[in-house]
Amino acid sequence: MARDLPEVVGALGDLPGCTFLTDDDVSAVVVAVAPAPEPGEGAQPRAGTVDASALYHVDLGEMAERHGLEGAAGDAAVVDLPRPHRGASESFPWADLPRRIVLLGVGDGSTADLRRAGAALARRTAGLERVVSVATAGAPADGVRAFAEGYLLAAYRPERWSGSPDSRPAPAEQLVLLDPASDAEPALVPARRAARATWLARDLTATPSSVKDPAWLADRARTLASAAGLDVRVLGPRELEGQGFGGILAVGGGSSRPPRLVVVSHEPDAAAGEAPRHVVVVGKGITFDTGGLSLKPRAAMAPMKTDMAGAAVALAAVLGAAEAGSPLRVTALLPLAENHLGASSYRPGDVLRLHGGTTVEVANTDAEGRLVLADALDHAVRELAPDVLVDVATLTGAAAVGLGRGHAALYATDEALARTVEAAAARTGEAVWRMPLVADYAEALASDVAALRNVPARPPGGGSITAALFLREFTGGLPWVHLDIAGPARSSGNRHEVVEGATGFGARLLLEVLDLLS
Template structure:
């Protein structure tokens, strides 16, 4: 998608897309006389109401556009940056549905109510909405169906302010949105394609593109030597090799400590011997969404040239069933020496993260570790699909991530981490069990999973983000599609940008 910025609406585009607030009557009178009358008549006759999310298509003789779309923005005082994203994203989808290639729209008017936003932030939100809303995954469609999947090729933004901030924000937002779409591609791939070797290659491709990114990959033999038995146990039933892929991005000073992102990479999760049922197992290609989000975040940092030292750590395994697969009741010794009884083979994500977290901290001594994982169904029950769960003992880190989530439209919601939960994962004949030993075992499931992971952190500031609901949607959003969402990339990118501004 090509995005241009001009001081006036561009008459060369296929469609004119106008955002209209409920209080905009005086403003739209400044448009072409016939257009202003059309809007006035549509509102007067209640054919179109400027309520948030309302859309109305029309054609007007004498104007150069093939079609004109009005979309309601609601009340000015209720406009937020996320409503702004949703409005633009929905506009993109409506233009594609109308089989049009391009449109022009009035960003200056739409942004009038967002006085608290600087122009760079507004530019970021604009690019994100347009590019995320324009995403399609057509790799496995026939040529005939691909041709029917229209995308917008050109958007001309009417922006009257001469400051460079908006344009710079557009560039940053484009980088973040394109990385998010790249992650969607990875997660949408079938598990028969996107196995550990495929994800490893994706990481190698990123390292090859940026001089400040280096890659290190630990294979099965090296994992055995290191004693990463929690990872190896999960992968025991798979024909695909386990991998621990580590990307190092060195954009900061030589003495600056790393910020580490650790992403769960289960390329397919059958559940193991605790087999997942129908209506759940079909989407388990998505269980590597945490690892994919880490890849996308490193790509953003490298492309923007952030002055930070970062690690992207991706434990890659496949949880399958055969005669060698681990069983409920088995006990494994993790990298840090703790023993874990396998209470449920479908609680495997925390096992591979346990080894990855412990190894990352001991090997690289990062200041901050943030893990991302499609970890628990309990998180989906608690928060649904829109927000990810967040667990940490570090209030400052919690606050920073929540602020980043709110600003980015990729929200995270903090769950309590009470002291009373801390022994719920203790084992009886082992140090730990991978499922809770209190009650029926599923109470506070998202929190107890976080408790388990915390046992593999020693000194680093740590947070856990559970993207089980937010990584893959069964319905369309305003600027998201059914399927993978790229959850995690935007919140982590905004988190890093916030730290960059505070340098």
């Protein structure tokens, strides 16, 4: 699905019996510390710390205190032990052991804290060969999974398009999770799958728009889907026109690089009994957004290569579902267009006829995402017979203003489905906040010349809400979830498992939703 991940493996055993600690390629040993029960007592040793202290003949608790560690999740100190002076008559007790010890804060041991600890470890051990960790010894399976996910997510480095190699140190070549009592491998399988999906979404989203036009992204989707054995169809301009995709065609009409619609389908293995539930995921795929004739300000336009993050997440989700052998039918719809300026750009005041015949008055050409999503949602309802409909999009600046960069705005027409998404968010750490579909705001989308306006004539406020209400008109009354990821899809810096730039937010969340719906 994506580039090769760093290797994370599980191993049974404990530090005193760990025969490969004397191997030359083991660069570091990782032990856990946690906050003291009472203030002022300093960080407290956790899993493996006592064994490591006995092996090295060093008081690691005292060492953590000297480095100012309090044991909070993500606290870390790397201790390089000295070599004996040449000619010394006696060697140190750690002469045959790795000379680097990582003291790693694991907080309260919750999945959230272990995910942060794993992320901190990835950044503090970059450039090493093999790292042996006992920080998750005794942790439950979901804690081991969270730790591994955090490590793999923070180990991501974006591909460079300048032609020069990335000079930053690569993550450790192998992380070994050592536990004397349990096998970590079953927990690592979903962690790797979630990380692969996120890496793929990040890679696609971070690709420059000079490379990433609708045709390029459609070809990447075809290549990835075909390699996974999935059915894939790509509709070009002629097919889009013949089937009435007026929104996608209008938005992409101002660009010399025409639009596409990609359909990727995972069909589960045939089994006796009821037909599997069908989940359709629609992802907004604007490969670059100038705002069209309603031109964006310069600063707002700069990050718009990421305006197809929803399509990248939807593609990653269907590929991840196939990798997991999901019993659900899962279809990803990727409406792809470049919202550009040109002689054939659509205009404010135009009336578009979208898929299915609904007419829409264009009031703002920079509210293009809802137009391409509306086409795809209507196509899903009329042609694909879904049981559950999900869309994910960097849709509105209002969502980012209201919720910041840490939460996606969640809208839903089905309470059970909303609770499923919220449960998935709690498990993955990809946070959502339930927003209301305010009935009184719907009248603001009325038009004098069409069935709907794409933005209100007299905005009631709540721009993310009115955008969601617009999309709801095309969902056919089906159980539907809308995720506005305009805030968390992009990050201005590294923080825990989130990386600077394209974050891939939503890929892990949707994979967890699919697991919970199975």
